[in-house]
Amino acid sequence: MLEVKGLDKHFGAIHVTRNVSMKLERGERRVILGPNGAGKTTFFNQIVGEVAPDKGQIWLDGEEVTQLAVPDRALKGLSRSYQKNTLFDILTVGENLGIAASIHTHAARSPLRDPLRDRAVREIVAEVAHQVHLEPYLDAPVTDVSYGVRRQLEVGVALATRPKVILMDEPTSGIGPEMAHSFHRMLNELPRDLTLLIIEHDMDLAFDVADSITVLNYGEVVFDGTPEAARGSDLLKEIYLGSWEDA
Amino acid sequence: MFRLTPVRSGALGLLAALGLYAAFSAEYFGLEILTEIAILSMLVIALDMVAGFGGMVSLCHGALLGIGAYAYAGLTTMTGADPFLALLGAVVLTGIAGFLVGAVCAGSQGIYFIMVTLAFGQMAYAFFFESAAFGGDDGIAGVPRLDLSGLGVDLGDSRSFVLFCMILLALVTLFAAHILRSGLGRTLVGLKTNEQRMRALGVRSWRAKAYTFGISGMIAGLAGVLAAQHTMYISPGLLNWTVSGEALVVVILGGLGTLVGPLVGATAFVLIKHEVSALTPYWHLVTGVILIAVVMSGANGIFGFFEAQLERLRNRSKPAVEGKLKQGSVHDA
């Protein structure tokens, strides 16, 4: 579904991504682990097109998208959420979902119709609200709901474009471990054919959702395998010990 | 995104009533001022669409108005086109010009956007100023007004003409409000709030910006057609960047991103101009000081100020906060 081949990126003398390759099957849930500064977010930015790689290719559903602009990749079914909430604060929770859904249905292009009254858009909003447990908050302004609800909305907005693949950048960042586990249970309830690539800071949390795990360190893939193999890996413990203990 | 709150509909109703009262009671000079207000209002509604809702601060809207005026004057006086067709042609042409400017400038941000639009505006100004075909510095005289005698209306009469302008202004205001609540309008506000996220969701940002700029251009072009019909004479001065600058001043004075504010601003601006210039030749000084005071005060113009005060009163009587109306202070732009 999503394949990355030999992705390489320098910023000046700093090598942020070093020949990174990975392949996700349809419906696969892969977690990317790695200490701070391992190049995880820059890797995401290259996949969605916000940063151009120096070398390498990105394939989405059998089609190369390396040269496409950000919105064009999104329209082909690639969606993402951000580590810091990037919501539309002047709107309500429901309107945030509606904007994203209307981009998918192209109602957002109409200069005449209000997309939020569109039936297709409202159906998507209702479905996504159910999936990420936002139903009670739909009419509340974003600024009035709690941080945890906003994290749910951040993922909900990414879901509302009906993507094939979602890249989630630390979806549980800033919420406590208890809530993070239930957040992951919520992710596990999403349709099984949806492919997820999730950056997680905390190794423990990764095991909730991961079918497979990739570990990045200094921009390089140092581990790629099943959660069971990751659990037993000495190399991982070595790399991770510091930040694991902090988290 | 535009929300038609009760305060805003009330203000629109009040403005319409005041306008109608003035249109039926005023003498010749008053009608001239009222016409000026109506035409300026139309221009600043066009500007508020892009600047207030889209965050695209344009310094070429005076030029768009001028292109509309020149297209209308050129089509009627040179090709002898029917004034009604000329009006449509001018509006379409200005829309295309606006679309092109928007498409080219879509990638620029902040001060660069202001500069590129300034450059395009001045380019149009220089073109008409030096073009012998369009009368160069002298402009074009003898521009006809629309012939509505079939409806029993003589637009040569000042009162009829001002009512004609006001009806068009009302239609344009409703049209703009409708556009801003459409998919395009919501996309535009999304882009202003967070362009990166909108792109990641699949919005080709240049497209939304260019279309909005095109629609805004059509409105500015219509204002230009009316300006040409009003004075029945046009000159390159219409396209000068100071006209665009004044339009921006009016939007700020009234309240950016409120659609109602610019109407208030246009009324206040034209009245201040005429009242102050009757007292002193230095009305620019007064306007300049008022502008600096409004911007430095941090309030969103006259209308934005009232809206914020009313909101505060409402919240005091009813502690449950019902959304925040704070939208687009100039300091965020």
Place this chain on the structure above:
Amino acid sequence: MDIGFWVFQTLNALQLSMLLFLLSVGLTVIFGLMHFVNLAHGALYAFGAYVAATVAGGLGYWPGFLLAPVLVAAIGLLLYAGLIRRMRKSGPMAQVLVTFGLIFALLDLTRIIWGDLAFGMELPAVLSGRVTIGSVEYPTYRLFIIALGAGVFGALALILGRTQIGAMIRAGVDNDAMASCLGINVERLFFVVFCIGCALAGLAGAIAAPILSVTPDMGLQILIPTLIVVVIGGLGSLKGAITGSLIYGFVQTFGAVLVPNLASVLIYALLAVVLVMRPAGLFPAKG
């Protein structure tokens, strides 16, 4: 069109370029360092021209030439303390509007003080003649403008490139938060740079006064060319200011004699092309 024509027009182009350079360098460095767009820069230039013409009327050319930059810098000081320091954190739109308001206010202030009629300014004897260059006779004063502009460019290049304060300014342009972490008093640096920028605008006014008529709207007329220079060159860099000035000076001068009908459209078209190809100008201070 003989060689004399080309020499003559080249000198004209250089003279226009240098005048624009004096104005744009202040504007561009102020922007680069403070991210502040001062549309009223042109009004300061007009003010300099009026001061120079007034003083020269009583005391002769040189006192006017020297006093204009000083007085304009003093006005810059007032503006900085009263308005600009408070507007620094605002967005570009608020800054554009406040300085647009300043243009209005200063325009009428000059009309109140000096009236609506154009002022002239006498040249000192030493600069009033003509110099023969090959087959061309060229006014000494215009050569003086070229030399002065080149001198200011050289001095600024030296100060920015070789001195402590120059290094501090470059650090500030590059990253003002970082610079203040390094112990540079960024606020004082802004103030000094702003005043120098204003003084250069005043100097430009003083040297322009004898060759252009001094009118209240001269600041408005020069503003657009100055902005074009700054935007073509790229905001914030000395190299950009000089390159932009030369491009504008040559395109405008040769455009006016070779393709008179297109001259002014030409420069705007050039600007549009530059901005579409390189949205941040040719040599922006930051990439």
